[in-house]
Amino acid sequence: NAGVTQTPKFRVLKTGQSMTLLCAQDMNHEYMYWYRQDPGMGLRLIHYSVGEGTTAKGEVPDGYNVSRLKKQNFLLGLESAAPSQTSVYFCASSKIQNQPQHFGDGTRLSIL
Amino acid sequence: AQSVTQLDSQVPVFEEAPVELRCNYSSSVSVYLFWYVQYPNQGLQLLLKYLSGSTLVKGINGFEAEFNKSQTSFHLRKPSVHISDTAEYFCAVFTSGTYKYIFGTGTRLKVLA
Numbered sequence: 001n002a003g004v005t006q007t008p009k010f011r012v013l014k015t016g017q018s019m020t021l022l023c024a025q026d027m028n029h030e031y032m033y034w035y036r037q038d039p040g041m042g043l044r045l046i047h048y049s050v051g052e053g054t055t056a057k058g059e060v061p062d063g064y065n066v067s068r069l070k071k072q073n074f075l076l077g078l079e080s081a082a083p084s085q086t087s088v089y090f091c092a093s094s095k096i097q098n099q100p101q102h103f104g105d106g107t108r109l110s111i112l
Numbered sequence: 113a114q115s116v117t118q119l120d121s122q123v124p125v126f127e128e129a130p131v132e133l134r135c136n137y138s139s140s141v142s143v144y145l146f147w148y149v150q151y152p153n154q155g156l157q158l159l160l161k162y163l164s165g166s167t168l169v170k171g172i173n174g175f176e177a178e179f180n181k182s183q184t185s186f187h188l189r190k191p192s193v194h195i196s197d198t199a200e201y202f203c204a205v206f207t208s209g210t211y212k213y214i215f216g217t218g219t220r221l222k223v224l225a
Contacts, residue, residue: 045213
């Protein structure tokens with residue numbers, strides 16, 4: 001009963017490095033989301049996907065790219081990490097857009 | 113623009129006392145409303161949801177919320193809190209007009225012994 005799985009759980013990067021955060025869901029959900037959570041700012045949507053092969057920009061997309069080559073996976077990439085991208089990143093999925101979202105446990109990313 | 117407001121960033125309350133966490137939203141069209149809970153170092157978990165029907169919604173762990181369309185509110189309540197309810201609580205709104213799912217900034221509930 002995995003639900004939404006995020007890897008890695010923690011990562012420290014140097015400014016300018018690149019990395020990919022992985023999200024996998026086993027609920028056959030169409031919709032998938034990437035959020036960042038910063039103190040006092042709640043959750044802000046980075047990118048989302050309404051189905052395999054589709055992606056769309058959210059509220060704060062700059063500096064991030066995403067891909068959804070398979071329905072169960074949603075990847076978030078940082079091409080050139082910046083200290084402002086230090087945050088906790090959450091992946092979520094939902095069956096349809098107006099239904100509850102299911103969240104992973106997050107990836108804590110620090111960029112020095 | 114659609115928005116969700118959680119006025120209280122922190123709410124301290126003694127164990128076994130009642131609590132209300134406030135959530136107001138701005139939307140003139142149909143809404144779907146949610147409350148989530150986040151325990152330390154975990155993701156968000158759904159507490160309860162309002163999609164349609166009865167305006168009083170019961171969720172897990174003894175929580176309930178009431179949808180008030182005229183006040184555009186969806187406040188979360190629990191008649192008697194436990195230490196284990198200490199967590200951060202997020203209100204979220206999805207509107208059929210904008211097709212956007214918006215989270216509030218969260219309320220930290222701290223239950224004191």
